[in-house]
Amino acid sequence: MLDSGRVSSPIDPLLAAYDAEAFRAQGHRLVDTIADYLGATMRGAGPVLPDVPPERTMASYDEPFPAKPSGEELVALVSRVLAQSNHLHHPRYMGHQVSAPLPMAALCDMVAAIANNGMAVYEMGPAATAMESAVVVWMAERLGLDPTKAGGILTSGGSVGNLTALLAMRQAKAGHDVWEEGAQAKLGVLVSEQAHYSVARAVRVMGWGADGIIPVPTDARFRMRADALGDALAKARARGIKVIGVISSSCGTSLGAFDPLEAIADFCEGHQLWLHVDGAHGAAAVLTAKYAELLHGCGRADSVVWDAHKMMCMPALVTAVIYRDGGHADQAFAQQAAYLFSKNVHDTGQRTLECTKRMMSLKVYATLRALGTDALGAYVERMFDMGKRLARLITERSRLELAVEPDCNIVCFRARPEGLAAPELDALQARIRRQLLDSGEFYIVQTKLPKGLFLRVTLVNPLTGDADLIQLLDRIEEHASSIASRGVGSS
Ligand SMILES: Cc1ncc(COP(=O)(O)O)c(C=O)c1O
CATH class of the missing domain: 3.40.640.10 (Type I PLP-dependent aspartate aminotransferase-like (Major domain))
Structure with a gap:
């Protein structure tokens, strides 16, 4: 704590921010906030990737930094940051190869930062x-x-x-x-x-x-x-x-x-x-x-x-x-x-x-x-198995095409409604992905293969279940037929 009799100086807010008891109180509030966030996200609440067009996001962080303490609450800022972030703990996050981190491992990172x-x-x-x-x-x-x-x-x-x-x-x-x-x-x-x-x-x-x-x-x-x-x-x-x-x-x-x-x-x-x-x-x-x-x-x-x-x-x-x-x-x-x-x-x-x-x-x-090491092995096996199951579900649907039998939890495929030529097929995949992201229902990515553009899924989140996979394929088929029926070129 600061000496009560000390003359106020510009460094005082910084010294106060080192106070262990203030950290304890702030930390408890922050952990509560993160736990609430995790609970909701892992239950699949809200969009996977919030609607965050770059211009709007940039604008919400462009206020000048104040010379004096603003009184802005760290917890409030963190809540805003989390709300505007891609939610990797959401069971329908299936995008790039980035994990949904174990909360205990994230706590370790805090210790690493302090030490x-x-x-x-x-x-x-x-x-x-x-x-x-x-x-x-x-x-x-x-x-x-x-x-x-x-x-x-x-x-x-x-x-x-x-x-x-x-x-x-x-x-x-x-x-x-x-x-x-x-x-x-x-x-x-x-x-x-x-x-x-x-x-x-x-x-x-x-x-x-x-x-x-x-x-x-x-x-x-x-x-x-x-x-x-x-x-x-x-x-x-x-x-x-x-x-x-x-x-x-x-x-x-x-x-x-x-x-x-x-x-x-x-x-x-x-x-x-x-x-x-x-x-x-x-x-x-x-x-x-x-x-x-x-x-x-x-x-x-x-x-x-x-x-x-x-x-x-x-x-x-x-x-x-x-x-x-x-x-x-x-x-x-x-x-x-x-x-x-x-x-x-x-x-x-x-x-x-x-x-x-x-x-x-x-x-x-x-x-x-x-x-224990077995739990991590079981996680890897679960995700690789799930990749294989997703591939099987894709091959059971005549309007979807699997790029190749997957070796692991990375699966590439595309929608293939009848009668579309190569450039239209590529445009279709891009539009399907855009619609999935815009609706917030799923986060997946895309990749260019020799045959054309394919949708790409990496199953990294242990909370993802088979129902999510089925829903993903259903939504892709729905988007594909609605886009194809209106013409791939039109919006
Ligand atoms: C096979 C492979 N090597 C290297 C990298 C790069 O790893 P990092 O993103 O940790 O730099 C990636 C990222 O996806 C990868 O898939």
């Missing part, structure tokens, strides 16, 4: 460092890597994770010290077109240009064709590119297709190439007995990326970058900052792009301890 242990050096996050190590070792073991040799770090997202692993690959495989000497050869990696765009971005960030991405064709189920790797490698070499690795997807983003890791690992071993597995979405399949097969061969990967904020119910962001040989973790950023890093192996800052980073291990560690 604010930056973690670059062990001293700035002793507990965070220990929990991070435990989580990474556990993940490595589940992936089939030898936990006594594997190592890695947690970082802020799959995109940063892919870049980090590719930097380690570059240092290990370029044939010279790229970190010190810069690039001396045209480097490249073999990648299927189903890979997430962050891979192509990482390649360009590293300065390899468009030539650094050597495309590998996929099969009818959009999985990388391991039998086409040799040809792609030979062609790239003929163009003077030194190919140093293969980037496989477990699974690809658009359709959730899992590449055949065992065959790809054979190829990598045969040609001394680095195997990177982008398991941002699908690595969690190893937590199930039923779907672990999709990752068969992963234990032979040199590096793996696994996003816990996708299929482990964690709030964003928390991504593991795991190396089969933990020593590679130190190669991604070979730079030494004398003022920071001693030779302490527990200084994780040497292994990530980040200097200060969040204590992101707490939420994963605490959840695994509190709920």
Whole structure:
């Protein structure tokens, strides 16, 4: 509390905001507000994505910041923010691969924010460092890597994770010290077109240009064709590119297709190439007995990326970058900052792009301890099973077309009323999606496939049920026939 006799100064409101008792009272009100929000959202009340046209939303946040305290209630502001946000806990949220976070994990994030242990050096996050190590070792073991040799770090997202692993690959495989000497050869990696765009971005960030991405064709189920790797490698070499690795997807983003890791690992071993597995979405399949097969061969990967904020119910962001040989973790950023890093192996800052980073291990560690590993495995299995059930429901309806039998919980399909040609079909899907969003009933996304535009659903919310799936398909068919009957071109 402030000294009552003190002269009022501009810093007083800030000092008052540090008061522990004020925090307690504010925190209780805030948690009550969030719990009310969660209760209603998880019951499916209200729209999934509120009607928030950008102009209106922008306008509601454009008031100038006051020089003096405004007296605006934090709880009131948070209520407004929540009301204007996409409701990922709504059972009919089925859009991008972002989880409906476990409330307890969100509370852990609050603790992480308060402790604010930056973690670059062990001293700035002793507990965070220990929990991070435990989580990474556990993940490595589940992936089939030898936990006594594997190592890695947690970082802020799959995109940063892919870049980090590719930097380690570059240092290990370029044939010279790229970190010190810069690039001396045209480097490249073999990648299927189903890979997430962050891979192509990482390649360009590293300065390899468009030539650094050597495309590998996929099969009818959009999985990388391991039998086409040799040809792609030979062609790239003929163009003077030194190919140093293969980037496989477990699974690809658009359709959730899992590449055949065992065959790809054979190829990598045969040609001394680095195997990177982008398991941002699908690595969690190893937590199930039923779907672990999709990752068969992963234990032979040199590096793996696994996003816990996708299929482990964690709030964003928390991504593991795991190396089969933990020593590679130190190669991604070979730079030494004398003022920071001693030779302490527990200084994780040497292994990530980040200097200060969040204590992101707490939420994963605490959840695994509190709920047990089986619960997360059961969650993944439930969502993958549900993806398969949705696919079956789609194939039972003659006016819907499944893009491909799904490997997991990402399902692409489109409405296909009779008599519509390709451009009209694309326009139809876009309009169906728009209507679903405008009505607030569902949140789904869309993706461009070789055959055209498809609706895309990712089932990430454990509260979604079969009734929601049936309702989704009913609504899509209704919208499709009403739009088609009025002409796709008209509004
Ligand atoms: C396969 C894959 N890799 C990487 C990413 C990027 O992850 P993040 O959004 O955490 O950066 C995604 C995102 O959807 C993905 O699907």
